[in-house]
Amino acid sequence: MISDKYEKKIEAADLLPKTKDQLRTFLDGKDITDAQFKEILDRVIKEYLSTRIEACEAVGVIAAQSIGEPGTQMTMRTFHYAGVAEINVTLGLPRLIEIMDARKEPSTPTMTVYLEPEYGVDRDRAREVSWQIEAAPLHEFGDITTDMENMQVVVHLNSKVCEKRKISPAEIMDVAPKKIRDRRHYRDFEHDIDEAKATLIFTPKDRESYQNLFQLAEHVRNVIVQGIDDILRVVVRKETGEYILYTEGSNLKDVFDVAGVDVTRTRTNNISEIAQVLGIEAARNAIIHEAQSTLNEQGILVDVRHIMLVADMMCMEGEVKQIGRHGIAGEKESVLSRAAFEVTVNHLLDAAVANETDELSGVTENVIVGQPIQLGTGDVKLVAVKQLDN
Amino acid sequence: MSTKLNVLSHVMVPDHQLMSEEEVSALLSRYHITTEQLPKIYHDDPAVKVIDAKVDDVIRIIRKSHTAGRAEAYRLVIRRPKK
Numbered sequence: 001m002i003s004d005k006y007e008k009k010i011e012a013a014d015l016l017p018k019t020k021d022q023l024r025t026f027l028d029g030k031d032i033t034d035a036q037f038k039e040i041l042d043r044v045i046k047e048y049l050s051t052r053i054e055a056c057e058a059v060g061v062i063a064a065q066s067i068g069e070p071g072t073q074m075t076m077r078t079f080h081y082a083g084v085a086e087i088n089v090t091l092g093l094p095r096l097i098e099i100m101d102a103r104k105e106p107s108t109p110t111m112t113v114y115l116e117p118e119y120g121v122d123r124d125r126a127r128e129v130s131w132q133i134e135a136a137p138l139h140e141f142g143d144i145t146t147d148m149e150n151m152q153v154v155v156h157l158n159s160k161v162c163e164k165r166k167i168s169p170a171e172i173m174d175v176a177p178k179k180i181r182d183r184r185h186y187r188d189f190e191h192d193i194d195e196a197k198a199t200l201i202f203t204p205k206d207r208e209s210y211q212n213l214f215q216l217a218e219h220v221r222n223v224i225v226q227g228i229d230d231i232l233r234v235v236v237r238k239e240t241g242e243y244i245l246y247t248e249g250s251n252l253k254d255v256f257d258v259a260g261v262d263v264t265r266t267r268t269n270n271i272s273e274i275a276q277v278l279g280i281e282a283a284r285n286a287i288i289h290e291a292q293s294t295l296n297e298q299g300i301l302v303d304v305r306h307i308m309l310v311a312d313m314m315c316m317e318g319e320v321k322q323i324g325r326h327g328i329a330g331e332k333e334s335v336l337s338r339a340a341f342e343v344t345v346n347h348l349l350d351a352a353v354a355n356e357t358d359e360l361s362g363v364t365e366n367v368i369v370g371q372p373i374q375l376g377t378g379d380v381k382l383v384a385v386k387q388l389d390n
Numbered sequence: 391m392s393t394k395l396n397v398l399s400h401v402m403v404p405d406h407q408l409m410s411e412e413e414v415s416a417l418l419s420r421y422h423i424t425t426e427q428l429p430k431i432y433h434d435d436p437a438v439k440v441i442d443a444k445v446d447d448v449i450r451i452i453r454k455s456h457t458a459g460r461a462e463a464y465r466l467v468i469r470r471p472k473k
Contacts, residue, residue: 018459256395263395267402274402279437280465281451282402288456289402304456318430318468 002027006037013041015048056379058363060313063306070300071096087235087246089269095294099287102314102322104272109250111231114265115243126236126243129260131165133247134234135227138176138220141165142198146217151207153217155200165226169198172225176200179223186219188212228254252277275320283320287311337364397436405452406437409464414448417464431465443467 002010002024010020023044032040053059074093090098090108098106113133119125138144142157155176157169177191177200192201202220204212233248247255250268255261256277268274269290275283288304288311295302313328314321321327325342332338335351335358358365363373372378397403409417418424425448431438433445443449447467455461 016458018455018457021459264399265401277436278397278400278403279435280431281404281406281437281453282397282400285402285404308456312429316429318432318435318465318470 009037009041013045015045019044019048056374056376058375059309063309066306067295067302067310070295070302073300074295074298087233087248091294091297096291099271099291099294100310100314100323102272102320102327106270108248109230109268109270111245111247111250111252111255111266111268113234113245113247113255114262115245116260116262117242119260120242120244120262123236123238123243125260126245128166129258130234130236130245131167131226132258132260133227133231133245133255135224135229135231135249136165137222138172138225139222141167141172141225144217144221146213148210148213151203151213153202153213153220155202155220157198157200159198167226170195173198173200175225176220176223177202179225180219183229184219184223186216189216228258231255272320280315280318280320284311284315287314287320332362334358334360334362334365336360336368337362340364340368396440398440403437404454406441406443407450407452408441408443409448409450413450417448425466428464428466430468432470433467434470438467445469 006027007024010023013020015023023041027037027040071093074096076093087110088108089095089110090106094107113129114120115126115129119129138155141161142155145154145156147154157172159169162169162172173193173195177189180189181187188205190203190205192203193199194201202216204216206212228251230251231247231249235246236243237246238244250270250273252266252268252270252273255266256263267286271283271286271290274286288307291307291310292302292304295307310323314323321331323329325338329341330338335347335356339347339351360366360369360371361374363375366373398406414425425446428448431449433443438449441449445467449465449467451463451465453461453463
């Protein structure tokens with residue numbers, strides 16, 4: 001242990017918590033004199049201060065360069081398969097663009113569902129949870145025949161499959177007609193339930209044409225009776241000693257409601273969904289995580305601070321804003337700065353109509369009009385105090 | 391929403407704390423700013439609802455930082471603008 005007087009000095013020093021911890025681990029068990037300790041602490045502080053960004057530094061430009069340059073090295077189009085299970089995920093440049101554009105829905109939404117300990121250790125129990133999540137159409141639960149003579153669609157449920165999937169035939173027979181009406185918006189039919197035989201009979205309202213019958217049969221075959229509609233596929237994999245579910249499709253809110261799902265770790269790659277369900281701070285974390293893992297996956301190492309800055313800017317206003325003319329760049333105060341970015345004429349015209357003024361406080365505006373910019377030494381104002389001579 | 395979900399317990403959500411008036415004025419005078427200059431958070435944000443903060447409150451967010459280990463951030467609660 002480090003003695004109390006040193007501990008107090010470390011705690012009082014103007015250092016980051018992480019640096020303090022590193023210093024503590026370094027000093028732990030070492031026999032040092034007071035003079036040595038002072039020397040070490042002074043040098044650590046000096047080193048820390050030299051790594052800090054200086055006031056008036058253009059951090060945004062540096063971040064843009066630091067992410068943009070390695071971005072040119074990325075593969076244009078890559079598809080990645082999560083192991084043998086073949087879950088397709090967009091990666092590389094398209095994914096990075098997707099994150100920065102703050103799309104409402106990523107092109108390949110996917111979730112990583114962690115399970116509660118009692119479910120996570122056992123493959124069969126993990127499979128049980130996956131059935132509650134994976135969307136299963138009715139035709140997987142039994143035989144569906146189109147009876148053309150009597151103009152009806154007959155569903156004969158297979159009790160073995162139902163038992164294996166932990167859902168009762170009665171539940172399926174109750175859910176299926178409702179779902180066809182509510183989810184698939186097809187209402188021109190009537191249905192009969194035969195509990196004893198586990199049979200469900202659908203008849204179209206208009207029995208004149210076979211087209212209606214076939215249309216109905218199509219709806220009956222594909223109606224989702226178990227699982228969450230948005231989640232097309234679930235793959236169970238064992239990683240670091242526990243079973244994890246990977247999904248194709250994403251619905252954070254509904255997955256959180258499934259029994260056995262660990263609600264503290266389960267995540268999705270859909271950032272706007274995270275912002276909605278978990279809040280803006282979680283979205284900020286998700287942007288950092290997604291952007292960094294996309295870059296790292298391609299072997300590109302970008303300092304987190306640049307990504308953190310981008311994520312901070314995107315999440316400043318309480319919702320996720322894209323980087324571009326519909327987001328951060330489009331909401332700048334200055335007319336000239338906005339006009340310099342994209343769609344110049346529109347911005348100038350709108351500004352003229354609205355009688356806008358430009359305060360000339362930013363960088364771009366001042367470059368345009370040829371004044372010193374407010375960055376670095378340009379941002380420092382000198383104030384002279386006049387000496388009174390009496 | 392389900393009863394078992396407390397958004398603050400999720401690993402991606404940092405700790406949100408409601409700040410008292412004294413703390414807010416100390417913060418503002420320390421950085422020489424007004425509350426309007428703070429980053430914002432909407433009043434219907436899931437994390438704001440959990441700690442029951444109202445519009446014009448300031449929230450302290452304790453993040454696990456990649457660089458500093460632990461970092462504090464502040465957000466002002468505002469009403470979500472109507473679209």
